[in-house]
Amino acid sequence: MKAKTPSLSSKSKAAEVRKDEAAIINVEHLIRLAKEDVAWKSEKLYSKTLLKDAELRIVLIGIHEGSAIEMHEADSTVCLHVLEGILIYATEQKTLPVSEGEMFIVEKGTLHGLSAKIPTLFLMTKAV
Numbered sequence: 001m002k003a004k005t006p007s008l009s010s011k012s013k014a015a016e017v018r019k020d021e022a023a024i025i026n027v028e029h030l031i032r033l034a035k036e037d038v039a040w041k042s043e044k045l046y047s048k049t050l051l052k053d054a055e056l057r058i059v060l061i062g063i064h065e066g067s068a069i070e071m072h073e074a075d076s077t078v079c080l081h082v083l084e085g086i087l088i089y090a091t092e093q094k095t096l097p098v099s100e101g102e103m104f105i106v107e108k109g110t111l112h113g114l115s116a117k118i119p120t121l122f123l124m125t126k127a128v
Contacts, residue, residue: 023051025058031083031121034060045069050123059124063087068115078106078126085120089113 030050040046046062063069063085071090080087081103089096089104090113098104106112 025050027083030060034062034121046121055127057124057126057128060121061124062119062121063114063116064119065117066115069113071111071113074106074108074110074112076126076128077108078124080104080106080114081123081125083121083123085116085118085122087120087122088115088117090115 034040034046034048037046037048040062044064044067046060046064048060049057050060051058060083061069071092080089080098082098082100084100086100087098089098089106092111096104
């Protein structure tokens with residue numbers, strides 16, 4: 001029995017579905033495309049859904065220098081993987097810098113916010 005192919009963003013040239021139905025995402029190309037996107041150049045916050053299906057969502061998110069995603073509660077367990085820059089993760093108790101190449105998990109129900117002192121791109125992967 002073959003697994004159902006996830007829906008990849010049709011605009012993402014960095015993602016493709018191979019004949020074995022595995023979603024392959026070229027991260028370096030993805031970063032390049034994001035930086036060329038008008039939305040990245042003109043907005044303080046950037047997001048692009050890369051994969052969305054009934055169980056999983058992957059979103060590329062960008063935060064420009066001095067910008068922030070306000071405190072909010074995680075509605076499911078989330079994995080954040082910093083691709084470029086330094087993401088500042090804050091809870092009511094602590095603030096942690098997360099560097100390029102590092103990943104961290106935010107548990108469901110955790111109140112947190114995100115910011116950046118330099119332009120930062122990261123992947124958010126969450127179960128839905």
